[in-house]
Amino acid sequence: MTVHSAVQLAFDGSTIDGSLFTSITNFARDTTWLNTPMEVWTNLGLGVFAILMLMGWWNARRRDTTAMTLALAAPVCVATAFAVAEVAKKIVAEVRPCRSLPHDYFVAACPAPSDYAFPSGHTTTAAATVAALFLLDRRLSAIAAIFAVLEGFTRVYVGAHYPHDVLGAAIIALPVAFLTSLALRRYATGLIDSLSRGVLRPLLVASTGAHAAY
DSSP states (O other): OOOOHHHHSBTHHHHHHHHHHHHOOOOHHHHHHHHHHHHHHHHHHHHHHHHHHHHHHHHHHHOOOOHHHHHHEEEEEHHHHHHHHHHHHHHHHBBOHHHHSSSSSOOOOOOOOTTTOSSSSSHHHHHHHHHHHHTTTTHHHHHHHHHHHHHHHHHHHHHHHHHHHHHHHHHHHHHHHHHHHHHHHHHHHHHHHHHHHTTTTTOSSSSSSSOOOO
C-alpha cells in the first residue's frame, strides 16, 4: 500500500472535536508572543518528567527496598505505556490535524503522513510519569500532574494534536503505568533487594546503615 492510499484510509479526527481544536489554534494565532515558548516547552519539557523520576530514585536511596523498586520501575512504566500507545496509534491511524484542517493556524511543522495523531506520544509520557510516581512519592506525582496538564495543552496549542488525542493518551497511560508499577513492586522487589547487597549498593542505598522505614 502506498503512503498516499494509507493516508486516504486513515481516520479523520476533526469530526470529533475539530471546532475546539480550531478555537485553541486561533488562540495560538492571537498570542504569537507565546508561540516560541510553547513550541520549546512541548519538546524540551519532557525533560522535566525525567528529572522528577531521577528525584524519585535519589530520595528512594534513603528509604527501603520497596521504594527503590518503585523508583527503578518508573521509567519501565513510562516505556510500557508508550509502547501500548504506539500500538494504538498504528491501529487507529488518525491523520494529523495539519492534514485534516490545513487552513488552521499551526505553530509546529506538519509531520510525515505516516506519523499519526492518536494518542499523543508526548502526553502519554507525561501522564505515565504521573502514574509511575504515584505509589513512590505523591508529592512528585502531583508536580508531574501539573506539568502533564501543561504538556497536553501545548500539544494542542502548537497544532500537533486534537484535544481527544491528549485525553486518549491520558486514558491509556495512567492505568497502564500504574498497573505496571504495581506488578513490578510485587515481583521485582526481591531482585532489587539482592542487587542492593552487591556492587550496585551505592546506587540503591544512600548509606551503609539500615534502610529507613517506608
